[in-house]
Amino acid sequence: MQCEKCHSDNTQRLQVVYEGGTQNISATSRTTGIGIGGGGLGVGAASTQTTGISRSTLAYRAAPPAKQRYVFALFLGFLAWLLWVYTSAFSKWFLLSSAVIALCGYWAYRVYTFNNKVWPELMAYWENEWLCLKCGHIYHHE
Numbered sequence: 001m002q003c004e005k006c007h008s009d010n011t012q013r014l015q016v017v018y019e020g021g022t023q024n025i026s027a028t029s030r031t032t033g034i035g036i037g038g039g040g041l042g043v044g045a046a047s048t049q050t051t052g053i054s055r056s057t058l059a060y061r062a063a064p065p066a067k068q069r070y071v072f073a074l075f076l077g078f079l080a081w082l083l084w085v086y087t088s089a090f091s092k093w094f095l096l097s098s099a100v101i102a103l104c105g106y107w108a109y110r111v112y113t114f115n116n117k118v119w120p121e122l123m124a125y126w127e128n129e130w131l132c133l134k135c136g137h138i139y140h141h142e
């Protein structure tokens with residue numbers, strides 16, 4: 001695969017770049033100390049576990065499109081629902097919370113449509129994107 005900008009052969013799929021730049025870390029560091037206290041010698045050891053994901057700057061650039069999340073719409077909808085339940089019918093707050101619930105429903109619907117219609121297309125597009133390791137150009141090739 002040739003880079004369309006500099007015609008170098010040194011190119012990689014974004015997917016490969018992304019996976020290659022993402023590492024799982026699981027490290028254990030150990031600290032040992034010897035102390036002399038009142039009347040005895042004590043040895044103490046502590047170990048700390050560090051886990052997580054390390055990602056290079058390049059992997060961030062090559063990251064796949066993210067799905068949208070429901071959590072904010074659900075949280076806001078839940079708060080509005082609480083208000084809706086505990087206010088008297090047709091008061092100002094009742095109407096406001098009804099509007100917010102409707103809005104959250106619409107929001108959740110938009111998230112659903114994005115994740116099921118738009119996101120798969122973005123993902124398919126991303127799977128055919130290439131990075132030139134010589135000039136850093138990102139381009140699309142089926």
Ligand SMILES: [Zn+2]
Nearest residue numbers: 003006132135
């Ligand atoms: Zn290039």
